[in-house]
Amino acid sequence: MQTTTTGVEFRRLTVPAAIGDADDADFVEMVRVRNAVYAEINGNADDDLTPQELLPHYAPDPHEIRLMWLVVADGAIVGRVGVDLPLEDGSKNAYWLVELQRSHRGRGIGTAGYALVEEAAREHGRTVLQSWATHPDAPGRRLTPPTGFGEIPEDDVARFYLRNGYTLEQIERKSELDLVTSAPTVRRLLAEAEAKATGYRVIQWSPPTPEEYIDGYAWTKSRMSTDAPAAGLEFDEETWDAERVRLHDQRYLDGGRTVLVTVAQHIDSGAIVAFNELAIGPDRTLATSQEDTLVLKEHRGHRLGQLVKCAGLARWRTEIAPESPKVITYNAEENRPMLDINEAIGFVPVSYNGAWKKVLP
Known part of the structure; x- marks a missing residue:
C-alpha cells in the first residue's frame, strides 16, 4: 500500500537481504531517522542502532508479521509507521508506532499514519491495539493509570492517544x-x-x-x-x-x-x-x-x-x-x-x- 496526504507519502519499507545491497537505501535512511527521533525525545544517542543491528529484526519471522511504512515529505524520509502482528494462535493483538521528526509535527501526518494502523489491524482481524510512548516530564495536568503506580504529563503525545480512543493502562520506568x-x-x-x-x-x-x-x-x-x-x-x-x-x-x-x-x-x-x-x-x-x-x-x-x-x-x-x-x-x-x-x-x-x-x- 502506498498512500499520500497533504503532499506526504506513506511508502512501504523495502527490506534488503543485506546492508550494502543495491536496494538498502530506504532501510538505511529509516534507521537514521529512527535514531534522530529518539535523540530528539531523549536528548542523547543511547537508543541508537546501526542498520546492521536492526536488519535481522525485519527478516521473515514465523512468529510475527512486521509491517512498516516510511513517511516521505518533500522527497525526504521524516518518520515511520509500524504495525507488529503476533502470530500466536487466536491472537487479537496489534502493536504499533507512529514516529515523526519534530519539525514535521502539526501537519496531520500522525493522524494519517495512524489511519494506516487501524486499517492494517482490521485487515488482519486484530481488535486490541497497544502502543508505548515516552512522555518527558513537563508541568501541567497529570495522567495516572488504573494501577495507581506512576504518572505522566498530559502532553501532545498523550492527547494524540486520547483523541484516538486510547486509555493509559500502565507506566513504564526507564532507568x-x-x-x-x-x-x-x-x-x-x-x-x-x-x-x-x-x-x-x-x-x-x-x-x-x-x-x-x-x-x-x-x-x-x-x-x-x-x-x-x-x-x-x-x-x-x-x-x-x-x-x-x-x-x-x-x-x-x-x-x-x-x-x-x-x-x-x-x-x-x-x-x-x-x-x-x-x-x-x-x-x-x-x-x-x-x-x-x-x-x-x-x-x-x-x-x-x-x-x-x-x-x-x-x-x-x-x-x-x-x-x-x-x-x-x-x-x-x-x-x-x-x-x-x-x-x-x-x-x-x-x-x-x-x-x-x-x-x-
Whole structure:
C-alpha cells in the first residue's frame, strides 16, 4: 500500500537481504531517522542502532508479521509507521508506532499514519491495539493509570492517544546504571545473593545457547508473556521452543550484537528458574541494554533476581564491555520487586513511558 496526504507519502519499507545491497537505501535512511527521533525525545544517542543491528529484526519471522511504512515529505524520509502482528494462535493483538521528526509535527501526518494502523489491524482481524510512548516530564495536568503506580504529563503525545480512543493502562520506568560507580555495590550484592540462594547455581553464556540449556531457557522466555506485570494490557501466551531460541540468538549474531545470558539453575531438578540478558552493539563504548529478566513465580524469595542481575553485571564490567559507561533498562512502575533490586544496585529513573490500549469495535 502506498498512500499520500497533504503532499506526504506513506511508502512501504523495502527490506534488503543485506546492508550494502543495491536496494538498502530506504532501510538505511529509516534507521537514521529512527535514531534522530529518539535523540530528539531523549536528548542523547543511547537508543541508537546501526542498520546492521536492526536488519535481522525485519527478516521473515514465523512468529510475527512486521509491517512498516516510511513517511516521505518533500522527497525526504521524516518518520515511520509500524504495525507488529503476533502470530500466536487466536491472537487479537496489534502493536504499533507512529514516529515523526519534530519539525514535521502539526501537519496531520500522525493522524494519517495512524489511519494506516487501524486499517492494517482490521485487515488482519486484530481488535486490541497497544502502543508505548515516552512522555518527558513537563508541568501541567497529570495522567495516572488504573494501577495507581506512576504518572505522566498530559502532553501532545498523550492527547494524540486520547483523541484516538486510547486509555493509559500502565507506566513504564526507564532507568540507567553507572557501570563504573556501581561496581563495588554490585560485588557486595552478588555476595549477599549467593549466600541466600542456596540450592541454586549461576550459569552464563553468549549466543548460541548451549544445547543442554536451550529447552530450559525457552521455557523461561515463554513465561515472560505470562508472569511479568501487565496491568490492563493484553499479551498472548507465547510458545517458545529450541527453534525459536535459535532464531532469537541468530538475530543478535547477524546484527553484530554481543549478549550475555545469566541464568539461575535449581541444582536438585536441573531446571532453569531465573534469567537476565545484557546486550550491546559493535561499539562497546556505548550504552548497554538490560533486556529480559525473570524469576519463575515458584522460585521467588531466594534473591534469584538479585543473583542473576549482579552476576551478569559483574562479568559484563570486567570481561565483556568494560568501556560501556551505563546500562539502560525498563520496568513496569508497579513491579516493585524488580525496582527494589534495581534501586539497590544503583539504577536511577531517567524517564517514563505510557502504555496505551484501544479495543476496536
